[in-house]
Amino acid sequence: MTQSISVRQQPAISKASCQHCSLSNLCLPLALDNSEMSRLDEVVNRDRIFNRGEQVFGQSTPFRSCFAVKSGAIKTSMITESGDEQITGFFMPGELVGLDSMSDDHHASTAKALERTSVCEIPVDQLEQLVHVLPGLQHHMFHLMSQEIRNSHQLSVLLSKNTAEERIAALLLSLSSRFRRRKLSPTHFNLPMARNDIANFLGLAVETVSRVFTRFQNQGLIRARGRDIELLDLEALQVMAQGTSQP
Amino acid sequence: MTQSISVRQQPAISKASCQHCSLSNLCLPLALDNSEMSRLDEVVNRDRIFNRGEQVFGQSTPFRSCFAVKSGAIKTSMITESGDEQITGFFMPGELVGLDSMSDDHHASTAKALERTSVCEIPVDQLEQLVHVLPGLQHHMFHLMSQEIRNSHQLSVLLSKNTAEERIAALLLSLSSRFRRRKLSPTHFNLPMARNDIANFLGLAVETVSRVFTRFQNQGLIRARGRDIELLDLEALQVMAQGTSQP
DNA sequence: CAGGCCTCTTGATTCATATCAATCGATACA
DNA sequence: TGTATCGATTGATATGAATCAAGAGGCCTG
Numbered sequence: 001m002t003q004s005i006s007v008r009q010q011p012a013i014s015k016a017s018c019q020h021c022s023l024s025n026l027c028l029p030l031a032l033d034n035s036e037m038s039r040l041d042e043v044v045n046r047d048r049i050f051n052r053g054e055q056v057f058g059q060s061t062p063f064r065s066c067f068a069v070k071s072g073a074i075k076t077s078m079i080t081e082s083g084d085e086q087i088t089g090f091f092m093p094g095e096l097v098g099l100d101s102m103s104d105d106h107h108a109s110t111a112k113a114l115e116r117t118s119v120c121e122i123p124v125d126q127l128e129q130l131v132h133v134l135p136g137l138q139h140h141m142f143h144l145m146s147q148e149i150r151n152s153h154q155l156s157v158l159l160s161k162n163t164a165e166e167r168i169a170a171l172l173l174s175l176s177s178r179f180r181r182r183k184l185s186p187t188h189f190n191l192p193m194a195r196n197d198i199a200n201f202l203g204l205a206v207e208t209v210s211r212v213f214t215r216f217q218n219q220g221l222i223r224a225r226g227r228d229i230e231l232l233d234l235e236a237l238q239v240m241a242q243g244t245s246q247p
Numbered sequence: 248m249t250q251s252i253s254v255r256q257q258p259a260i261s262k263a264s265c266q267h268c269s270l271s272n273l274c275l276p277l278a279l280d281n282s283e284m285s286r287l288d289e290v291v292n293r294d295r296i297f298n299r300g301e302q303v304f305g306q307s308t309p310f311r312s313c314f315a316v317k318s319g320a321i322k323t324s325m326i327t328e329s330g331d332e333q334i335t336g337f338f339m340p341g342e343l344v345g346l347d348s349m350s351d352d353h354h355a356s357t358a359k360a361l362e363r364t365s366v367c368e369i370p371v372d373q374l375e376q377l378v379h380v381l382p383g384l385q386h387h388m389f390h391l392m393s394q395e396i397r398n399s400h401q402l403s404v405l406l407s408k409n410t411a412e413e414r415i416a417a418l419l420l421s422l423s424s425r426f427r428r429r430k431l432s433p434t435h436f437n438l439p440m441a442r443n444d445i446a447n448f449l450g451l452a453v454e455t456v457s458r459v460f461t462r463f464q465n466q467g468l469i470r471a472r473g474r475d476i477e478l479l480d481l482e483a484l485q486v487m488a489q490g491t492s493q494p
Numbered sequence: 495c496a497g498g499c500c501t502c503t504t505g506a507t508t509c510a511t512a513t514c515a516a517t518c519g520a521t522a523c524a
Numbered sequence: 525t526g527t528a529t530c531g532a533t534t535g536a537t538a539t540g541a542a543t544c545a546a547g548a549g550g551c552c553t554g
Binding site: 078080081082084086088099100101102103104108109128131132135138139141142143144145146147148149150152153154155156157159160161202203242243 | 385388390396406408449490
Binding site: 453454456460461 | 502
């Protein structure tokens with residue numbers, strides 16, 4: 001039996017300011033000094049809470065704000081005209097959601113909380129004004145958006161070039177490095193999302209995801225008990241993720 | 248026999264300025280008034296020419312500039328560690344290439360000319376400064392980058408949810424609307440890219456692309472002679488592109 | 495004008511993964 | 525406490541597109 005004491009994220013004793021937020025070195029404040037940070041503080045709508053499954057915004061929602069994840073996790077997806085969902089990203093604490101919507105007056109995607117999640121809401125009109133007086137923030141915004149493009153291209157590569165095993169290895173490693181970034185264990189963590197979401201994101205059937213997990217387990221690459229995941233052989237996973245196309 | 252007089256794009260009698268460029272209503276100047284445009288003019292490196300197959304930049308190139316396509320066409324791709332290419336986008340006149348690289352000091356992708364192509368080079372450090380004094384341009388840059396994220400997400404949807412036929416229909420329609428935007432015929436145009444590139448971009452084998460083209464032709468949806476394409480039934484293509492998943 | 499080299503097309507076979515079907519376990523529910 | 529519901533797993537079968545193989549049509553080059 002594993003300890004089943006749920007290690008809930010304490011909502012960080014933030015005095016409702018970026019300065020005191022434990023994520024300030026990951027999130028937007030990363031690019032700012034203290035005085036600049038307080039400018040940002042003024043426009044941020046702190047601590048909006050969403051329960052698992054609740055929608056942060058939808059494709060029909062007018063676009064007013066971006067959201068920084070504070071705790072929990074969010075998935076974004078596009079719902080096609082024929083009604084099915086394609087998950088386009090998972091967002092963890094310190095990451096910014098909604099950057100794909102800045103080219104329109106309504107959101108380009110739907111964002112849902114994967115678990116109980118708290119976010120900081122950042123109104124875009126105020127963000128744009130702020131960016132205008134804080135060159136560092138502007139640069140950082142370009143950086144973030146560019147990163148987002150790159151991630152998405154990377155996803156395209158995964159979807160069109162890689163096998164089921166390679167895709168799943170890549171996802172596990174991506175999650176791992178994001179946990180590491182937050183100074184959490186990169187080898188033992190809880191998946192914030194269901195198998196279903198993984199399958200959808202990676203363009204696979206749930207059954208395939210399940211099979212690959214058990215295969216990985218039999219090969220001694222991981223240990224998986226539901227959402228509790230342990231990566232036992234990072235190197236092997238890295239090799240796997242890269243794909244070995246040419247002989 | 249079709250007229251084989253090649254309708255080469257005249258390099259627009261641009262007096263080397265955005266004001267006189269025929270693309271000013273599509274490209275960056277879109278967001279600017281005349282005085283602002285001349286500021287942009289000062290930083291743009293005009294009329295760099297690349298022949299078919301030549302590289303505009305590569306993944307190892309230090310990132311200094313974005314490029315606006317003036318005539319011709321460009322493909323961008325990511326080369327994976329295992330050495331194979333995944334095309335991430337096609338860029339036509341009036342479109343901006345290189346936005347995925349603003350988060351790093353080297354390019355995130357490789358850009359190659361698909362045919363003889365002229366581009367305007369825009370040094371990023373100067374662009375960032377300019378953006379800082381021209382709020383309209385800043386807004387537009389956010390818009391463009393956001394659009395790029397959206398496009399890429401759209402590609403992911405295509406790759407993971409749609410059949411070969413649906414993907415190809417979608418690509419043809421995307422090209423069509425981009426020709427329309429430039430006031431060219433949306434139903435009769437020359438593909439700037441080879442079948443190979445289409446296949447790669449859409450995550451298919453060349454043979455599959457070829458087969459789908461002939462199938463479409465037999466169904467009376469298109470007429471295809473090599474790169475010369477005529478869309479005969481836009482509506483049917485639209486229906487096809489959306490995919491009919493649920494019964 | 496012939497030869498060589500691409501690009502594109504067409505046909506036959508194979509394979510990875512989807513789909514269909516059933517069971518199991520856990521959590522929620524009343 | 526039993527029952528309904530949902531998520532995950534496992535097995536059997538079907539299939540869309542890849543791969544393998546070969547030929548056809550252009551286009552350049554010597």
